Amino acid sequence: MSSLYFLGNNTSYISIPNATALNFETQDFTVEWFQYQTDTIQFPRIFQKGALSSSNVSIGVSIESGNFYYWRNNSPYLVATLTSSVYKNRWVHFAICRTGGTTTFYMNGVSFGTPLADTYNYTNTENLLIANQSTLSADSTFGGYMYYFHYIKGVAKYTANFTVSTSMVSNTANTVLLLTATGASGSLGATITSTAGTFAIVPTFAIPPPPAPSWFLPVMFGNRALFTDNNRFYYKPHSLAAGGVGGVRNYRKKGRRT
Numbered sequence: 001m002s003s004l005y006f007l008g009n010n011t012s013y014i015s016i017p018n019a020t021a022l023n024f025e026t027q028d029f030t031v032e033w034f035q036y037q038t039d040t041i042q043f044p045r046i047f048q049k050g051a052l053s054s055s056n057v058s059i060g061v062s063i064e065s066g067n068f069y070y071w072r073n074n075s076p077y078l079v080a081t082l083t084s085s086v087y088k089n090r091w092v093h094f095a096i097c098r099t100g101g102t103t104t105f106y107m108n109g110v111s112f113g114t115p116l117a118d119t120y121n122y123t124n125t126e127n128l129l130i131a132n133q134s135t136l137s138a139d140s141t142f143g144g145y146m147y148y149f150h151y152i153k154g155v156a157k158y159t160a161n162f163t164v165s166t167s168m169v170s171n172t173a174n175t176v177l178l179l180t181a182t183g184a185s186g187s188l189g190a191t192i193t194s195t196a197g198t199f200a201i202v203p204t205f206a207i208p209p210p211p212a213p214s215w216f217l218p219v220m221f222g223n224r225a226l227f228t229d230n231n232r233f234y235y236k237p238h239s240l241a242a243g244g245v246g247g248v249r250n251y252r253k254k255g256r257r258t
Contacts, residue, residue: 002181006131008039014130014179015193021153021176022049022188023058024098024122030157032095032150032169037063037088039143046094046142047149050126051135052072058124060133061096062140063087068113070096070105073118079113089149093164099156100201109164111252130179151177151186 006012016022035046048060048071060071066084069076086092087107095106103118104111126134130149131142147168154174171178175186184192 002216003036004146004179004181006142006144006146008041008217010132010136010138010141012138012141012143013132014149015139016128016130016177016188017191017193018049018125018127019188019191022128022151023124024153026119026121027154028097028099028156030095030155031059031061032093032151032157034091034093035142035145035235036091036145036147038145039141041141041143043128043137044142044243045129045131045133045140047128047130048133048140049080049128050124051133053135053137054126056124056126057133058122058126061094068105070103070116072118072122077116083108091232095158096154097158099159104158104160106161109158109162111161128177139224146179149177150175172244 004014026051031047037044040049043062043064046061046063048057048062048192050057050060055074057071057074062071062076063082066082066087068079068082070079071077093106093108095109097106098118101117101119103116105113105115108178128134128151130146131138150169152172152174153176155172157172166178169178171185177184177186177188184190184240
């Protein structure tokens with residue numbers, strides 16, 4: 001398996017330019033992702049549309065000292081307080097779904113915290129950032145792995161507790177964005193302007209998924225990382241030569257420096 005890998009600094013993120021499809025408005029929606037968090041950042045944003053410094057956060061999630069915050073309309077909603085052992089250095093699936101004016105939060109397929117009465121009109125003109133906020137901030141970076149990030153407008157994918165599949169999810173007719181180590185798809189999949197860099201080889205998923213390999217470091221070329229501030233790429237799984245020796249085949253074009 002392969003997964004996206006974020007370095008835990010403000011040069012490692014994925015940015016999707018603002019578009020109508022990113023604004024849930026008053027519709028139902030789903031945001032789900034499979035993460036393996038390794039950072040020690042103070043205010044890591046798993047995703048966010050907007051920035052606190054500009055007082056224009058439409059939607060976002062941060063896990064701060066174990067506090068799982070759901071952000072909307074520039075205000076945090078404390079969903080639950082998690083011990084580090086249940087979300088750090090291990091694979092965890094999260095999902096957020098709104099249906100019928102109620103937003104429910106799921107961790108590993110089980111509802112947690114208190115569902116939120118939610119008729120908010122989710123809209124602003126900011127980009128959607130994965131692993132940071134729209135105005136980049138070093139103390140808002142997420143570090144670790146993501147198997148996928150899935151953003152769906154118009155449908156609540158889950159309306160009750162469910163069994164999390166370790167298979168890769170598929171696009172639906174309502175998928176706005178599906179990010180994986182092999183690229184991006186969905187209606188806005190071709191609009192990414194800045195990307196996280198390398199992919200990480202992860203052992204075959206089991207239930208529960210195993211931890212990421214402790215030996216993994218960003219792939220190096222000589223003394224220079226393949227992924228730097230000015231040099232952002234995706235690399236197709238299995239594009240490295242056997243044993244990690246040899247060249248690679250570039251999968252995505254170089255991202256624009258921001």
